[in-house]
Amino acid sequence: MEDSYRHKGMRRQLVKVLQKKGITDQRILEIIGKIPRHFFFENALVEHAYEDKAFPIGAGQTISQPYTVAFQTELLQIKPGEKVLEIGTGSGYQAMVLVDMGADLYTIEYQKVLYERTKSFLPKLGYQPNFFFGDGSKGLSRFAPFDKIIVTAGAPTVPDALIDQLNIGGCLVIPVGNQKTQQMLRVTKTDKDKIRNEVFHDFKFVPLLGSDGWK
Numbered sequence: 642m643e644d645s646y647r648h649k650g651m652r653r654q655l656v657k658v659l660q661k662k663g664i665t666d667q668r669i670l671e672i673i674g675k676i677p678r679h680f681f682f683e684n685a686l687v688e689h690a691y692e693d694k695a696f697p698i699g700a701g702q703t704i705s706q707p708y709t710v711a712f713q714t715e716l717l718q719i720k721p722g723e724k725v726l727e728i729g730t731g732s733g734y735q736a737m738v739l740v741d742m743g744a745d746l747y748t749i750e751y752q753k754v755l756y757e758r759t760k761s762f763l764p765k766l767g768y769q770p771n772f773f774f775g776d777g778s779k780g781l782s783r784f785a786p787f788d789k790i791i792v793t794a795g796a797p798t799v800p801d802a803l804i805d806q807l808n809i810g811g812c813l814v815i816p817v818g819n820q821k822t823q824q825m826l827r828v829t830k831t832d833k834d835k836i837r838n839e840v841f842h843d844f845k846f847v848p849l850l851g852s853d854g855w856k
Contacts, residue, residue: 644677651691652678655707658693664711672741673707680766681732700752702847704732705793709844711738716814716827716841717789719744726784726806727770728777728849729793733759737768739791746770747784749777751850778851780806787811794849795823802853804828804836816846820855 656674664670679690681704689696695703713735719725721743727736730750736759739746748770750756756774763770773781778800780790785806792803792815803813807830816823825841848855 642677642680644679648677648679648687648691652676655691655693659708659711662693662708664708664715666711666715668742669711669714669738672738673711676734676737676741677766678704678707678734681734698732698755700754702731702752702755704734705846709846710735712825712841713791713793713814714738714742716825717791717812719789723788724784724786726781726787726790727793728780728791728803730759730772731755731793733763733768735791735793736763736770737766740768740770744789747773747781747787749773749775749781751775751777776851776853778802778849778853782806790814792816792849793846794854795820795844795846796849796854798853799826799828800853804830809833816844818843820848821845 652674656670679687682690693707695706698704719742725744725746727748730748736748760772780802786808788808788811790803790813795816809830811830813828816825818824822843822845825844827839829837831837
C-alpha cells in the first residue's frame with residue numbers, strides 16, 4: 642500500500658472541495674487530508690478515491706461520501722476521550738476519522754463480511770477501535786452510556802434504544818427518512834426524559850438494517 646505525493650495532492654484538492662461546501666472544523670479537514678482513502682479502493686479505481694462521492698464496497702454497502710463523513714463528524718463535536726458509538730462500521734473510513742478525533746470508539750456492523758474485513762484491515766493501518774458484529778439499531782447496551790452516537794445508515798425512525806444509551810448532554814447524529822432520502826438529525830439528550838431535535842439538510846444513505854431499522 643503506497644501513499645504517494647500524488648495521492649497526498651489529491652487529498653489536498655478534496656479538502657478544498659469540503660471547505661467550499663461549508664466544512665469549517667480544521668481538525669476534521671486535517672484528518673481527511675491525512676487518511677489514505679485510496680487504501681479502501683482497488684488499484685484500478687484509485688482515481689475515484691478522492692472524488693467527493695460514495696462508492697460501493699460490497700454487501701450492498703458503500704464507503705460514505707467524504708462530505709457526509711465530514712458533516713456528520715462536525716455535528717458530533719467530539720472532544721478527545723469521549724466514548725462514541727458508531728452504528729455501521731462499513732469500510733472503516735468513518736471509524737478512522739472518529740479515532741483520529743480522539744474518540745474512544747465502539748463500532749458495530751450488521752454485515753458479517755464487512756465486519757470481518759474491517760476488523761482485520763484497520764489494525765494494519767494502526768487503528769484499534771472496539772469492533773462488534775450485530776444489530777446496531779439496538780445500540781450496544783452493555784457498554785452504554787455513550788457521550789456521542791453516530792448512525793451511518795438511513796433509519797425509518799430514531800430508535801429509542803439509542804436515546805436510552807446516551808449520557809445526559811450527549812447527542813445522536815442520525816439520518817432519518819425513507820429508503821430514498823433522509824434528513825440529518827442531531828438529537829441531544831438534555832435530561833433523563835428530555836431531548837432536543839435539530840434538523841439539517843437531506844442526504845442519501847444505504848438503509849439501516851436490524852430490528853429497529855429496515856428489516
